[in-house]
Structure formats: C-alpha cells, structure tokens
Amino acid sequence: MGAKGKLLLIGFGPGHEQHMTGRAREAIAESDSIIGYNTYVDLVKPLLTDQAIIRTGMTEEVSRAQEAVRQAEEGKTVAVISSGDAGVYGMAGLVYEVLIEKGWTEQEGVEVEIIPGISAINSCASLLGAPIMHDACTISLSDHLTPWELIKARLDAAGKADFVIALYNPKSGRRTRQIEEAQRILLQYRSAETPVGLVKSAYRERQHIVMTTLGEMLEHEIGMLTTVIIGNGSTFMYDGKMITPRGYQKKYTLGEAKQALRPHQRLKPEHEPWALHQGEEEVEPASSSLQELAEEAGPEPARGSLRELAEEALSLLHGEENVGKRDVEPASESLFRQETVFEFAISPGLANKKFSAAQMQLIGEVIGDKGEIEYTPDHQMKVTMKTGDAAQVTAELEREGLLLHPVGDVVTIKACDFCDGDKGESLPQLDEIFRSIGGEPVPKRLTIGFNGCGMACYGAPTNDIGIIYRKKAFDLFLGAKTTGRNAHVGQLVAEGMSKEQLVATVIKVVRDFQQRGMPNERFHKFFKRVQVVAGYQYRDVPEPIAVDNVCGD
C-alpha cells in the first residue's frame, strides 16, 4: 500500500468473464477493496481473493463514490466497479465530481485510472446483428438524476435526426411511463415497423433477446436489465438479425436495368456523398488556402476494400456450419421491408419542358410528404424521398409519361426545347445519345448540353460537352468550366460533323472519361490533364488580361 492511494474505475463489460478486458481483471487483482452495487460484486466474485467488499444498493451511487474516495485517501487501492463501461452512466463521472469537490488535482491527489469496458450498446448490438452501423446515440430513460423534460427533448432530437437509439434504464418496477412516452415521441418520426431489439442481461445467465418493432415493443417484457435498440429509417431485419446499412441508397441508375444501387456499389467512395472527400464541390474554393486544406485532408481510404474484407471473411467461412445460433424470438414478416432514402430527378422529357397537370398531381401524390422536391438548374425536379419500394415509385411516375434520371456522378443530358419541335430534326441524335450513355456512372458528374439551332439559347457550350445543331450539321464543344472566377465556355473542337460522327464521337469522349478519369475529377480538369480526348487536343484557356484599375481602388 503506497502513501497515496489509487482509485481504479473499472468497467467489467456486460457480465461474462470472457468479455472483460485483461486490464480490468488485473486491476481487480491489484485492489485492496472493491466497491459496487450488489449484483455487480456478485458478477466479479470469482475473481476476488482477499479484497474487502463494500456492497451498496442501486441508488446509493453518491455514497459509493464518497466511500471510495475516502478509502483511497487513506492510502488504499480501491476498485469501483461498473457494468459495461464506467464512463457510460457509470461511476467514473461521479467519482470525479466527489474528488473535485474536495479540491483534488491529478498532481497532488490520489491516482485515478479508468479502465474501459464494453458498454451495453455494443454488447447488446452484437447479439442483435449490426444495428448500430450508422450514427447512433444512447439515451437513459432514468429520471433519477436527469429531469424528464430534458430526456424527452433528447428523444425528440434523436428521433428527428434519424439516429439509431440505444435506450438504457428503459423501465423499472416503479418507472413504467417513460418507455411509453419514448415510443410515442419516436413514432412521430419513424414508422411503427421500425425494427427494435430488446436485449435483457446480455452475456449473463438469463440472457434473453426479442426482435420486435417500434409499434409492438411494449407488448414484450422490458425491465431494468434490458437495453432497447431502435433502428433508424434504413434498419431492416434479415433472418432474425437487425441490420443498419452502412450507407443510404442514393441513386436511381438507368444503366442498371432500373435497379437501385446494390450494397457493394453503395460502399464505393464515389457513391458515398457523406464521405469527407465527396463534398459536392459545385463552387470552386474561394481561395487557394481552402483548396490546400481540402487537399491536405486527402481522400478517405477506399470503402470498396471494406466490402472486400467482408467478402473474404465470408469465403473463408464458406462450407462451415452456421455457428452461434441463439435463442431469439422471431420478428414479424413485415420487418423484412427496408425503407431507404431514394434520390432521382424527374422531367417531362428531354426536349419537352412542359409538365401536364396530371403529371404534377401524380408527383404530388407519389412523393407527398414522404420527401422533398427541388428544382435544379438542369430543368429537372430532384426528388429525395423515403420509400420501401423504389421500383413501384418509378413505375408509377413513368406510367404518366415522366422521364426519370439518376442523380449524382452520372451523365446528365440537358437539351433545349427545340422551339417546341419546329426545329426538331436533330431530336433522334439527342435521343440516341441519351439511350446510349444517359445516366451512366462517370468519375464526376458530366453534363451534355444539346441545342437544336445556332442560337444556342440553352447555353450548350457552357456544359462539359456541348452540341449545337447548325446548318444540318453538328458543332462540338468540350471542357467548359461553369463555376468559379475563371469560368469559361468549352473549346470548339469540331464543326460540321455528320450525325453518325457526332453520336460516335460523344460516346467515345464519355468512354474515355469513364476509363481514364480519376475519381471525383471534373471533365475540364481531365481534358487538361490527359491533353488529348477522342483525338482532340486540349488548348490552354487564355490567362485573364490584367487591366490597370483606373478608379484606383
């Protein structure tokens, strides 16, 4: 025993010795006395040797902390045990509060070591599948030390922000109303079908797991030893497992037989718009220092490799028996439907700019209050909505003659209205280009502007690829830069092309960009870097001419 005592704040994990860290065991062995709630002391009893045991009741946390500090000040090594992690609704904070009240400093006071443990959110999640793959939070429903109004506000915020939520201390014999109120608040933001996992006594003798829904969860037993994990808007059930996808379904992809992105595509960095390196860089950074900062931050490691690792692990297991089946109550069938965020653009046609009243009405009905509609500079309406059946949404809209387009890093075609068809001889070429490459994925969003006459009033040359139909032939522009201080139109690379030449050339340019473009590289940067695209030589854009400012400011 040293002159100065020591406080060991130990999180021993969910309960089973196997899930306790090596340092937690060691720390228990090092201690002279052990302080904890009765049940916890019993759980670690097999590890005790000659330690003095100080047991306290559930609500005596403050006196437990005071006693621990007192003994440490006497020079003892005192283990204060918490289940899970000592820093998550555990003893760590309380002990610090008692110490601070006594004027403790790290230099002069007793030594404090916090030993991390597996918190219930993690241990319970491991038994449910992978429910907390995305942003999650913990909320304790105990109003013993927190005002209920504040707990309600947090439930509301977490519900609104679509966090996966782990409810600790959900219910006790005396406290039964809170979980009902929590359910009511969350049902304002989430469907009654949202998957919910109830885990009682994870990794302890009486472990019990129930898979249910937000609507039905109160029909099952919930108590002080239960953690309630509530899925977000994307969480789904599969084979008795609760799974939250790593990302959201973002795109409607024409090129893939109208299928939404498959999971492995979602995992690619270019499909993860929330990744740091993917910030929609529509506007060039205002200053070079911003640009430098962005470059310094660098790209995130490729997400594709995560998928590869998972697949490799699965292939190693292949052929082996499915181990670790657990006693899980089955979930209802309806849980197998996954509701995700679905994003696409809508227009009345490529050249047609007029929506009919019936189309507008249908859009209102299908999207309703399930999503948002945004009007874009590309004469499209961009839709972001939640749905469990993307195929049905698209089929309904297409039935009324609407054209659906994918959004994101794909080939987007913007055409003029051909003055309502009077000058529409080149429409078949527009159509052919759209059918061959429209909506295909590219390293960075690429727009093709198509104008039906030399007036080019829809600004074809200001697109990555610009096409103007003039004197029964086509002019081709490449590499415009539409934003930033040094914005410029595309370079005129060919004049008087035949329709056959045009279609073949545009496809060639796009294929070249798909093959040689770097992830996230804009087409004008690509053209400058590779210098020759589809046989066309890049020409430097003239530097701006410096003009003496006659006004003198």
Ligand code: SAH
């Ligand atoms: N420090 C602990 C939390 C203490 S609060 C931790 O980090 O896990 C007590 C609550 O934790 C319980 O009401 C229950 O919701 C949750 N909990 C703790 N251990 C658990 C276990 N083994 N199984 C399920 N829930 C548990």
